[in-house]
Structures are given as structure tokens and as C-alpha cells.
Amino acid sequence: MRFVHATLPQRIRFASGAAAAGVRAEVERLDARRVMVIAADAERVLADEIVADLPVALRHDEVLMHVPVDVAERARAAAAAHEADVIVSIGGGSTTGLAKAVALTTGLPIVAVPTTYAGSEATDVWGLTENSVKTTGRDPRVLPVAIVYDTSLTLTLPVELSVASGLNALAHCVDSLWAPRADPINAALAVEGVRALNLGLPGVARNPSGLDGRERALYGAYLSAVAFASAGSGLHHKICHVLGGMYNLPHAQTHAVVLPYVLAFNAPNAPDADRRLAEVFGAGNGLAGLQALRATLDAPTALRDYGFAEADLPDAVEAVLKSVPEDNPTKATADNLAVMLHAAWEGSEPA
Incomplete structure (x- = not known):
């Protein structure tokens, strides 16, 4: 090591x-x-x-x-x-x-x-x-x-925004497992962050005025950010920064939508990250666990719901391609990024 x-x-x-x-x-x-x-x-x-x-x-x-x-x-x-x-x-x-x-x-x-x-x-x-x-x-x-x-x-943050913000935090965890400076300490922080968010966010949705779920979520958000600060920006955050800057999309909702598509894109070539996520979610694989959580939370599903136009996809793909980390687990091309971003635009099932 x-x-x-x-x-x-x-x-x-x-x-x-x-x-x-x-x-x-x-x-x-x-x-x-x-x-x-x-x-x-x-x-x-x-x-x-x-x-x-x-x-x-x-x-x-x-x-x-x-x-x-x-x-x-x-x-x-x-x-x-x-x-x-x-x-x-x-x-x-x-x-x-x-x-x-x-x-x-x-x-x-x-x-x-x-x-x-x-x-x-x-x-x-x-x-x-x-x-x-x-x-x-x-x-x-x-x-x-x-x-x-x-x-x-x-407590005054509506459930819908709490869910999007919490999934943004969870995206920090997932990206930290394969970002440019990923290491075992980042992974430990990220996995514990996923655990806390996976417990806390459903609690927020069930009881918005209670502190228990929100405390777990806030603790998880801190862990996720510490992991991200050390590991750096992976593919997920590169995509979301491009989309947010170019099209002024809402930050948390954009991250919440894009996350499962990036996980589906990278997981086949990041088996250790996928195994860790599967274990902490208690699911067969990371994507299945994430999708189960998102279903529980009624999470945001499509970029078109937030003002991103289908006609903007080619320019977005070109901009994202320039910012993909060199060591991303799955090699990014204009073609596979176009498929991923189109799926995120329409909200189809990640694959």
C-alpha cells in the first residue's frame, strides 16, 4: 500500500x-x-x-x-x-x-x-x-x-431540496473512490459518508421536522466533503461543473440527476469502488443500492426538468470531454459521453 x-x-x-x-x-x-x-x-x-x-x-x-x-x-x-x-x-x-x-x-x-x-x-x-x-x-x-x-x-430546508443537496453530498463520496488523488483514507471517509447519508436522508424524508435524520445527513455531508477535498474532482463533478457554468443549472439538482449515470459508466471498470458501495448500501451492486435510495427519496431524475435543452447536448459533450480526468476508470469518448448525457437529459434508466 x-x-x-x-x-x-x-x-x-x-x-x-x-x-x-x-x-x-x-x-x-x-x-x-x-x-x-x-x-x-x-x-x-x-x-x-x-x-x-x-x-x-x-x-x-x-x-x-x-x-x-x-x-x-x-x-x-x-x-x-x-x-x-x-x-x-x-x-x-x-x-x-x-x-x-x-x-x-x-x-x-x-x-x-x-x-x-x-x-x-x-x-x-x-x-x-x-x-x-x-x-x-x-x-x-x-x-x-x-x-x-x-x-x-x-429544518427549514424543504424535503425536495434536502434530498437534492444530500445526493450532491453522496456524489462527493462516490467521486472520491476514483478521483485523481483517491487513496484508502479518502475511501474510508467516503464509505462512512455514504452510510450516514443512506440512513439520514430517508429519515429526513419521513420526518422533516426531526433532528435525527438531519444530523446523520449533515455528518455524512461533512465526511463526503473531506474525502472530496483530498481526492479531487472526478468525472461526476467535472460534468456538473460544465453543465452548471454553461447553462446555469441548479447545483444540487444537477448533481442528484447525473450521479447514477456516472456510476453506471464507471462501475464496470472500478470493481473495488463498486464492491464498497454495494456493501454499504446492502445491495448487489453500487448502482442498485443508489437507485433504491433514490426511489425511496423520490429523487430528481432528468436534466430537462431543470432547463437543460436537448439541442445543447452536442456542445455540452464537447466541453465535458475536455475536462475528463486522465485516469477516469472508463475511457471517455464523444460517443459514450453523448449517450450518457442524453440519458441524463431524458431521465432514462442508467445502464
Whole structure:
């Protein structure tokens, strides 16, 4: 066994109902005096409660999917104008993504307070979109110095969005089994992440107002993101980044739709990954287990339901082909990618 594994430095606070106290403790630990709060308008009331006792210098609510460059520039300018010395981000992946965009050029530390299962808070990956092209990269400056997980903050997330966000987290796990820097530690984290999400997400669907299922799902989302941060982007995430940037598709739903098609595409040439997934799902193979979970959750099934047009498929295939990792288990060609993406567009059975 030979591998190189990087573990990212980060503090984690996990306690339901303790977001405000946790954020205050982390801001005090940083000795910060001028807090920039990033939270979308929809999270305004929640954010007000969490930061009520903090020295807030500015509140910034211009949050958009895929972090357009012009949006990032305005947030950076606001941080500089108000001399912010820490960022507190409260929200989902788009909010965390904007905080990372500011940290990328300013070096400001981030205290992240997630309200979904996106997982961006546990990675050093940033993403910016310009002219319908999403560019991603890795930089230690964008890794939040601390994450404050409070499961009660996810209670207002509707079941439909919880399912999509949770399957996005599960996609981090699956991709981590064959991504460019996959290793045994990533695999251990990913498999435990799948286990937690496979138990937690049905609990969320059955009892949306309960904490047990959501706690399991949030724990699984963290594990999935840590695995992904080390393993890197595999085929699944390359596809979804292309589709999100080019066609402004909703992030979580796109990941939820594409996942079974990528698993069906790669599993025949990734037997160890498939075996691990089969075992944790308790199914004959990974795809069968995933599909059983998706059926339980009434998961999103087709990209056309989210505004992706059939006429866009040829351009999407060409763009995806350029970004496929060299060591992807199954060799990607224009032909087999076209078949896969068309199936995901129409929602046919993965094969």
C-alpha cells in the first residue's frame, strides 16, 4: 500500500441549537473586530439571530449560484471598503462559494455556518463563472478556518431540496473512490459518508421536522466533503461543473440527476469502488443500492426538468470531454459521453 494523503487543517463544531454560541467563540478565537456577514436575503432573519452579539461591520446579501465573477468583485470591494477582518458565511454552497471568492484575493479567514448539505465548507476548492464558463481551483486561503454545524438550521430546508443537496453530498463520496488523488483514507471517509447519508436522508424524508435524520445527513455531508477535498474532482463533478457554468443549472439538482449515470459508466471498470458501495448500501451492486435510495427519496431524475435543452447536448459533450480526468476508470469518448448525457437529459434508466 503506497499513497500520499493530505488532511486539511480546520476546526469543526457540531451541536444542534448552538450556532450563535459557536460562531461567537470562533470569532473571538480569531480576535476579529470587523465581521463581514455573507448571507442571502432569504437567510436574513436566521443570520440576524446568529450574529446578534458580533461586531458586524457589514452584511452582504448578493449571493448567486456558481459565483459570477462580477458578483465576487463587488463582494471583495465591499470587504475592503469596510475593512473586514473575518467573514461569517451563513447559507448553502453558493453563500460559501462567495465567501471563498472574497478570501481568495483578500486572505480573510472564513467561519462557515452551513444550512444545507453542500459540503463546500470543508474543502479548499473555489469556483467562479464568467461568460458561461465555470473555472475551479484549489487554494488554502479559501478553506474556512472553522465550520459551525447546527442541524436545527436545516429544518427549514424543504424535503425536495434536502434530498437534492444530500445526493450532491453522496456524489462527493462516490467521486472520491476514483478521483485523481483517491487513496484508502479518502475511501474510508467516503464509505462512512455514504452510510450516514443512506440512513439520514430517508429519515429526513419521513420526518422533516426531526433532528435525527438531519444530523446523520449533515455528518455524512461533512465526511463526503473531506474525502472530496483530498481526492479531487472526478468525472461526476467535472460534468456538473460544465453543465452548471454553461447553462446555469441548479447545483444540487444537477448533481442528484447525473450521479447514477456516472456510476453506471464507471462501475464496470472500478470493481473495488463498486464492491464498497454495494456493501454499504446492502445491495448487489453500487448502482442498485443508489437507485433504491433514490426511489425511496423520490429523487430528481432528468436534466430537462431543470432547463437543460436537448439541442445543447452536442456542445455540452464537447466541453465535458475536455475536462475528463486522465485516469477516469472508463475511457471517455464523444460517443459514450453523448449517450450518457442524453440519458441524463431524458431521465432514462442508467445502464
